[in-house]
Structures are given as structure tokens and as C-alpha cells.
Amino acid sequence: MKLNDKYEISPFGNPFDSLFSLLARNDATSTFEPKPETFSDSGYGKVRFKKEESQLRIEFLVPGWQKSELSLSVDSSKLCLNTNPDKKKDESALFQMNDLSSEISLPENLAIEKAQAKLNAGVLTVLIPYATASKGKNLKIA
Incomplete structure (x- = not known):
């Protein structure tokens, strides 16, 4: 037909x-563009990005991980999240966690020296404020 x-x-x-x-x-x-309000599985775990008025909010779903087991680093171009799990693993446990490693490229207009991170109820929230753009000024010609 x-x-x-x-x-x-x-x-x-x-x-x-x-x-x-x-x-x-x-x-x-x-x-296809993922909605910024939903968690998207983009190869490095569940992550949600939200551009707010004065900052960029990045949220990672990390249920079961403790603050001492997570390491987070940020530089001018990327945000890296890695896990440092306890070496003792209970083989008889019903659920087992694998290592987590994530690297996210960041835009250039962020003030990374003012970045903050907080872990609450299995959600790691990273807040990075936008850098203030320097305003131009008029120069007097001598």
C-alpha cells in the first residue's frame, strides 16, 4: 500500500x-531539547540544569551517597563530580552502588570562585553565580 x-x-x-x-x-x-525543569539521564547520571536570574543551578541525583563519599571540583571550563566509596562492600546487600564520575562543561560567564554546593536528601545542588560584566566607560582624550 x-x-x-x-x-x-x-x-x-x-x-x-x-x-x-x-x-x-x-x-x-x-x-529534541530536554526541559530544564526535569532530570535528564545524559550519560553521567540524573542531572538537572536551571538558568536562574543571577546564577546557574546544577542538581545531581545522588541517592544513598554521603557527603564524605563525594568529591566536587570546578574550574573555569568544567565541573567534575566523583565518588570515593568506602572500600568495604557488603556483597549480601540488596542494592549496591557503583562508582560515579561526571564531568560537565560550563559556560564562560560564571564566577566560579563564588560557587557553592549543598547535599540535601540525595540531591547535590551546585550554585554558580554569573560573573558581572564590566561596564564600559567614556575616556577623555588628552
Whole structure:
């Protein structure tokens, strides 16, 4: 059965023909952008980014981790979160935690020397204020 000039679905043919025709259609109708208010699983754990008026808020879901087991470092271009779990592991435990390592690129307009972090109820919140842009001034020509 031919739907239109681009797509053809055959009830008795190869079941993947319709899939291949959809993949080959080459028209991007919309780009995927995760909503900033939801946690997205982006390869390095559950993270939520929120641009606020005066700061950038980054929240990591780290349930079960203690403050002493987490290490966080920030420099001008990236934020790194690593875990330092206790070496003793209970093999009979119902749930076991794996090591966590995350590196996030940061925008350039942040005042990283004023960054703050807080762990509350399994959510690690990192607040980094935006750097104030220096305003231009008029120069008197001598």
C-alpha cells in the first residue's frame, strides 16, 4: 500500500521496509531539547540544569551517597563530580552502588570562585553565580 510519494507500507513484504523509509525521509521536524525543569539521564547520571536570574543551578541525583563519599571540583571550563566509596562492600546487600564520575562543561560567564554546593536528601545542588560584566566607560582624550 502506498501512502504517498515518500512512504510505502507493504502488508506482506519486509516488515522493516516501512522503518527504512521513515529513517531515510531526511526531514527533521523538530529538534529534541530536554526541559530544564526535569532530570535528564545524559550519560553521567540524573542531572538537572536551571538558568536562574543571577546564577546557574546544577542538581545531581545522588541517592544513598554521603557527603564524605563525594568529591566536587570546578574550574573555569568544567565541573567534575566523583565518588570515593568506602572500600568495604557488603556483597549480601540488596542494592549496591557503583562508582560515579561526571564531568560537565560550563559556560564562560560564571564566577566560579563564588560557587557553592549543598547535599540535601540525595540531591547535590551546585550554585554558580554569573560573573558581572564590566561596564564600559567614556575616556577623555588628552
